[in-house]
Amino acid sequence: MAQATSTDPVEVLVAALRANGGRMTAGRRAIAEVLVATHGHLTAEELLAAVADRHPDLHLSTVYRTLETLEEVGLVCHVHFGHGAAQWHLTSDDRHHLVCESCGAVTHVPASLLEPVRDELRRTYGFEASLRHFATPGRCPVCAGATD
Amino acid sequence: MAQATSTDPVEVLVAALRANGGRMTAGRRAIAEVLVATHGHLTAEELLAAVADRHPDLHLSTVYRTLETLEEVGLVCHVHFGHGAAQWHLTSDDRHHLVCESCGAVTHVPASLLEPVRDELRRTYGFEASLRHFATPGRCPVCAGATD
DNA sequence: ATCTTTGCAAACTTTTTGCACCAAT
DNA sequence: ATTGGTGCAAAAAGTTTGCAAAGAT
16 A cells, blocks of 8 residues: 555656656556556557557657667667667566567567677677667567478 | 670669669669779768769659669668668678767777577567668767767 | 647658659760 | 569658747746
8 A cells, every 4th residue: 555666667657747847647557557568569659559449539759769768767668670660668578689680579588698798798899788778680480380 | 805794883773763664864873883892881871962963953862762662672771870870781781780979980890799689589589680771870989989 | 827738830850752854884 | 565663752650859938846
């Protein structure tokens, strides 16, 4: 009952939006809820659609602005899939994305799998790679097997 | 002197453009030359600029169309750097790109460095990754060291 | 009352496309 | 004479921005 700082992921996002004089609106809360509910990746447009039933007037630019705010705080980040729109997800989703260039299927891979490369790049080149910012394109098992 | 099929990289590109009834124009040849001369990465717009002195009338859409043609044949491919325009380069440039998100510096890394990851993805997920299609964003040594 | 967020429309960036004309074969 | 390439302008897709009105504190 008397719970000062909640660990409920939605509340964490809400708190971030409220920080520094930020206001909480129905639209922003809905965005936060979808972000948490959708463990997957989704584009700004998909996020808008997911919220449209309850908030038909929410505008795409508001979605972008809210995502931008959450990204600045580090709670959310976006991933570029080949061409087309970026996908957004919670930073806590500690995984990498494999996207099939042929059928669009997305596979999640634990980020730890890429650690060896990060280490190598850091050791050899002094480069701090942020590998999660990009998805890895390629061919999924089904499409790689097909003779198309 | 009597050299039927040249191995000069420019001639390879020219031959590809000529294949299947394709015509050779001054603009196309200039694009091929710049592509070979610039071992690095460059955007369509940069390519246009690099050619502008000799072919001021060459249009950006022509650059895109020529690059597209060469990509279909597999001689050229493009890489997405974070936001902004894609970078184009010869496929034979067998390397991966590290781009500093802070200062924009580009480091080349032999593609072989990423082979272990490719193998792992293939083995564990049956996924055929085309890692070169994307650049790896992050922080270069200078910017990673800075306290900014 | 104040200061933030919103909706809207319009700009913006990168890339693609339709079309009539020109040029390479 | 064909067929394919070109310039142009306009569309397309994704994202950002300026502004006045609405809303949260």
